Amino acid sequence: xxxxxxxxxxxxxxxxxxxxxxxxxxxxxxxxxxxxxxxxxxxxxxxxxxxxxxxxxxxxxxxxxxxxxxxxxxxxxxxxxxxxxxxxxxxxxxxxxxxxxxxxxxxxxxxxxxxxxxxxxxxxxxxxxxxxxxxxxxxxxxxxxxxxxxxxxxxxxxxxxxxxxxxxxxxxxxxxxxxxxxxxxxxxxxxxxxxxxxxxxxxxxxxxxxxxxxxxxxxxxxxxxxxxxxxxxxxxxxxxxxxxxxxxxxxxxxxxxxxxxxxxxxxxxxxxxx
Amino acid sequence: xxxxxxxxxxxxxxxxxxxxxxxxxxxxxxxxxxxxxxxxxxxxxxxxxxxxxxxxxxxxxxxxxxxxxxxxxxxxxxxxxxxxxxxxxxxxxxxxxxxxxxxxxxxxxxxxxxxxxxxxxxxxxxxxxxxxxxxxxxxxxxxxxxxxxxxxxxxxxxxxxxxxxxxxxxxxxxxxxxxxxxxxxxxxxxxxxxxxxxxxxxxxxxxxxxxxxxxxxxxxxxxxxxxxxxxxxxxxxxxxxxxxxxxxxxxxxxxxxxxxxxxxxxxxxxxxxxxxxxxxxxxxxxxxxxxxxxxxxxxxxxxxxxxxxxxxxxxxxxxxxxxxxxxxxxxxxxxxxxxxxxxxxxxxxxxxxxxxxxxxxxxxxxxxxxxxxxxxxxxxxxxxxxxxxxxxxxxxxxxxxxxxxxxxxxxxxxxxxxxxxxxxxxxxxxxxxxxxxxxxx
Numbered sequence: 031x032x033x034x035x036x037x038x039x040x041x042x043x044x045x046x047x048x049x050x051x052x053x054x055x056x057x058x059x060x061x062x063x064x065x066x067x068x069x070x071x072x073x074x075x076x077x078x079x080x081x082x083x084x085x086x087x088x089x090x091x092x093x094x095x096x097x098x099x100x101x102x103x104x105x106x107x108x109x110x111x112x113x114x115x116x117x118x119x120x121x122x123x124x125x126x127x128x129x130x131x132x133x134x135x136x137x138x139x140x141x142x143x144x145x146x147x148x149x150x151x152x153x154x155x156x157x158x159x160x161x162x163x164x165x166x167x168x169x170x171x172x173x174x175x176x177x178x179x180x181x182x183x184x185x186x187x188x189x190x191x192x193x194x195x196x197x198x199x200x201x202x203x204x205x206x207x208x209x210x211x212x213x214x215x216x217x218x219x220x221x222x223x224x225x226x227x228x229x230x231x232x233x234x235x236x237x238x239x240x241x242x243x244x245x246x247x248x249x250x251x252x253x254x255x256x257x258x259x260x261x262x263x264x265x266x267x268x269x270x271x272x273x274x275x276x277x278x279x280x281x282x283x284x285x286x287x288x289x290x291x292x293x294x295x296x297x298x299x300x301x302x303x304x
Numbered sequence: 305x306x307x308x309x310x311x312x313x314x315x316x317x318x319x320x321x322x323x324x325x326x327x328x329x330x331x332x333x334x335x336x337x338x339x340x341x342x343x344x345x346x347x348x349x350x351x352x353x354x355x356x357x358x359x360x361x362x363x364x365x366x367x368x369x370x371x372x373x374x375x376x377x378x379x380x381x382x383x384x385x386x387x388x389x390x391x392x393x394x395x396x397x398x399x400x401x402x403x404x405x406x407x408x409x410x411x412x413x414x415x416x417x418x419x420x421x422x423x424x425x426x427x428x429x430x431x432x433x434x435x436x437x438x439x440x441x442x443x444x445x446x447x448x449x450x451x452x453x454x455x456x457x458x459x460x461x462x463x464x465x466x467x468x469x470x471x472x473x474x475x476x477x478x479x480x481x482x483x484x485x486x487x488x489x490x491x492x493x494x495x496x497x498x499x500x501x502x503x504x505x506x507x508x509x510x511x512x513x514x515x516x517x518x519x520x521x522x523x524x525x526x527x528x529x530x531x532x533x534x535x536x537x538x539x540x541x542x543x544x545x546x547x548x549x550x551x552x553x554x555x556x557x558x559x560x561x562x563x564x565x566x567x568x569x570x571x572x573x574x575x576x577x578x579x580x581x582x583x584x585x586x587x588x589x590x591x592x593x594x595x596x597x598x599x600x601x602x603x604x605x606x607x608x609x610x611x612x613x614x615x616x617x618x619x620x621x622x623x624x625x626x627x628x629x630x631x632x633x634x635x636x637x638x639x640x641x642x643x644x645x646x647x648x649x650x651x652x653x654x655x656x657x658x659x660x661x662x663x664x665x666x667x668x669x670x671x672x673x674x675x676x677x678x679x680x681x682x683x684x685x686x687x688x689x690x691x692x693x694x695x696x697x698x699x700x701x702x703x704x705x706x707x708x709x710x711x712x713x714x715x716x717x718x719x720x721x722x723x724x725x726x727x728x729x730x731x732x733x734x735x736x737x738x739x740x741x742x743x744x745x
Contacts, residue, residue, distance in 0.1 A: 045346040048721075049371020049464040055419060056411075056463055058450040062442070065432040076419060077430030078712075095346045125368045128353040137352035142555055142562070150347055171371060171464040229461045233468045234476040234638070238364065240465070269357065273365065299356050303673050 037086035037185065040072035042106050044092030044099050045126055045154060049171040050117035051075055051091050057174050064178075067185060083109030087184050090163075093119040093126060093154045100151070100160060107161040114180060115157045118170035118274050121242060123154040125170075127277035130154060155277065165190060170240035170274045173225050193224050196244045197237050201228035209236060216256050218270060221247035221280070242275040249284035264292035327711060329692065334700035339689045341715070354675040359385045359644065359666050360471050366662070366677065367465045372415070372721055375408035375456065376655030377662075378469040379530055380677075384662040385471045387544070388649025389642055389670075396636035397473040398530070399628050403483075404459040404466070405529050405653075406625040410452025410493070411463070412656040413576075413614045413621075416719045417504065418445030421611050424713045425507040441503060444496045448618065451486070451493035455625060458482050473639030483632050490629070494622040498590065501615040505598040510710065513605035514694050516687050517566060518578035521654050527586040527620055528579060528654050535582060536572065537603075544652040547661050553678065564683040571686035574658030575718060576613040577604055588623035591616050607691055607717040614719075644670030655680050657719045681720045688718050 041051050055061065055076060071081035088110035094100050107113055118124045129137055130153045138150065157163055167180055167190075176192055183190035193199070197219035201208070209231050210217040217236035219228070223244040230237045243249070249271070256262040271285035328340040350369055357365065362381040367374035379401060386392070393401070418441070419431040428434040435442040453463045459478055460466025468474050518537040521528035534550070535541050542550055551572075553562040566572050581603050584595060595616050604613065650663040658680030665674040691714050699707060 045348055047368050047371040047374075049368075049374070052371050052415075052464060055415060056449075056453060058446040058453070061446065062432070062435055065435075070430075070432060073430075077432070078423075079429035079433070095348070099346065125353075125365065126348040129349055132353070134349075137349040138347070140352040140355070141347065141349055170368065171462075174463075226462070230467050230475075233461045233474075235467065235470075238467075269361065273361070274368070299667070299671055302667050302671070303355050 036067070036069040038069045038071040038081065038084075039087045039089065039181070040083070040085040040106075040110070041070075041075070042072075042088060042090045042092075043074070044090070044103065044120070044157075045095040046092030046117065046119045046124065048075065048091070050120075050169075050177075051089070053116075053172055053174040053177055054089075057178060060178060064181065068181065084111065085109055086111050087181070088113045090115045090120050090157055091117055093123045093156060094160055095126060095151050095154045096149055097151060098149075103157060103160050112164045112184060113157075113161070114165045114167060114184070115163050116167045116172050116177065118168070118240060118242060119154075120157045121166050121168055122156045122275045122278035125274050125276075127154040128272065130277055131272070153277075167192070168223055168241045169225055173227070176225055194245050195224050196220055196247075197222045197224050197226065197228050197231075197241070200224040200226070201231050204228050204232060206231045209234065214260055216260055216262055216266070216270060218252070221249050221252050238270065238273065239281065240274045242278050243280040247280045249280045250287075253284055253288065264288045264290075268292065327692070327715065329696065329711065331696065331700060334697055336693050336696050339692045341685055341689050341692075343685070351675045351677055354664075354672050357672050359388070359664060359670045359672055362662075362664065362672065362675075363469045363471065364465075364467075369677070369679070370721055371464050373408060373412055373655045373657070373660075374465050375405055375460065375469075376653060376660050378466065379405055379653045380651050380655075380660045380662040382469060382471050383530065383651030383653060384544075384649045384664050385666070386642075386649070387651055388647040388664055388666050389471070389645065390647070391472055391640060391642045393473050393640055394636060396632075397477075397639070399632075400459060400474060400477065400636075401469075402529055403455060403625055403628045403632075404469070406621040406628070407452050407455025407459065409529075409621040409656050410618055410625070411449050411456065412452075413618045414445055414449040414452060416656075417500065417611055417614050417618070418442065418449070420719070421614075421716055422504065422507075424709070424716060425504075425611070441500075444500065447489075448493045448496050448500070448622075451489045451622075454486055454489060458486060470639060472642050473637075475638060477635035477638040479635055480632055483629050487626065487629050490622055490626050494590070494619065494626065497615065497619045497622055498594065501594045501598060501612065501619060504611045504615050507611070509606055509608045510695075512608065512695055514607065514691055515603065515605050516690065517569065517572040518581050519566075519572045519574050519659065519683075520578040520582045521652060521659070522583060523586070525586070527583050527588070527624075530653050531651075534652055534659070536566070537578075537582065538566075538569070540566070544650045544661070547650060547652060547678075548663070548676075551678075551683075553682070562678075562682050563686050564678060565686065571690050572683070573687040573718075574680055574683050576610050576617055576657075577607060578658070579654060580604060580613045580616070587616065588620045588627075590623055591620035594619060607714065610717050610719075644668075657681065657721055658684055679721070681718075684718050684720065688715055688720065691717070 134152045180190045209215040215236040218239035219237040222239045223241045225241045267288035268285045271281045326342040330338040363378040366377040366381045461468040521532035522535040523532035646668045648665045652661045661678040663676040
């Protein structure tokens, strides 16, 4: 019987913290089995051995923030039959997309003594802004169980079974008492996609939205509840929407809407930072 | 450097480090003229966008600097903010933080020892390849790593970017029952970690010593982790708030990471070698006896032996974690109360790969006015270059492949986390031989 050729997988990194690709190495129980089912052809963090493309599956971590990377992602796409992004940076630009609301030259001069040595783009953007993406796995970081499901589904040639419901659904399933109702905590669960296992409410804190906006997220209703029922300041609301998925459309808009109500407060802070 | 007498050896990538970078070496007649460790991990500007955020957000935001050592970022952040606010956590909360940090030391060190570093000594490209002929060892590594990760999951809420850490303590103190489940796997991991020390101590190490200025934390009674004074082998003995007086960051053109130096002296080394050389007597019992058995030298000067020290530190962290868990009988109040106010604070903690410094200045309502973060890899970067500068001259005649591999290994000795400071290291060796024009292949 002829042995079937193992499919080739590559892991790529753009601007990111490495946490999502680390999730692959964190699959301690499955890693060696997985290595027997798919050829890990390019995974620089884990191996010196690099096989040339094309690759059957590429996992892409990180956001596009430099002119070179904007070119490199196109090459990765050309070499990849299926391209799946992993994590918040690759989905919506990640936390480094906070620069998109500011002047990046000013940012450079805050961090670096010689800003002229630094080459960077004005915006940090997700991969789908640059090339076609076949599937986006959410999370900051991704959930490793979901990552395994995505790889397995790819190997079987089926759609990954990844829920697109809100964190609230997971939270109920876990048997948590709703902290937004019971404790009046500002929780982003209602507008955030499930996948984490509702860990924040399980640890007595509000969800902070690290899996990004769920489909049809009703951010305006949540903002109204926060403002009217929970007495949150516009600044607190802006910060909640503008952290790990600040550049994802519903969160971007909601944060900007909150910000409109707080221009005087922002001016005060900017003056103090000077 | 592109005339006919110049030779460029291009080796595609230095892998098995965390982050993106390249190494550039220029040699003439076997003498090293220039070594540049370049980091091209794109800048992400954390210190800039922290301005205007609330200090309470610092632990969640700064964790995202590094997916390999998020707990280190959270620990330095909360300690620095607490210092600014004059907050001290209770003893049980301090223990819980230590437990969480032990979890990260165990998983990060085990990742490095088994998946990134050991393959170098045994001639494999990666751990998956190594698993074919060393299945028992690789399984052991995965089991130890899993035990460390379980601590981070239970105490922190998840393995990467834990959600339970906050200024003043935790959002929720884990229940004794949850913590107890960790004990048995940790005890099994401890036995395996002891075997790991014996295993790696039997590797063969290149004959190479260097004695940089070692810098680490020192605590009167504990092997350092969350707190202590910053001390060095050259006599530095300061509090975290004095860090900027003693150390300076310089920006060099070829890298996106800033270099740190001791003011008036130059490069220094933090991390396992420094910690061990300055605090060896404070290791937990089994770890200390393993050190006495396998590291006879008073000061370990071989950076290649960092793999032994990391393995000993895994044993230490496991012993420490077990000790904390065994006395964890009831959940303490999860955090101490405090109010936000204006102030400035700094903290240094021991990330697995070295010192991590955070400093914040806060306004009346706790808004961050100014933040400074110095990750371990940017502190070690210059010292890594110095290692190569000293290592290469006597080995210049080695075949290209071997020389390159040795350079990679010398860099991996220090477990650079290049996302903190950068992902692949592209290695280029330029060899200039003007006298006879012989070029290596």
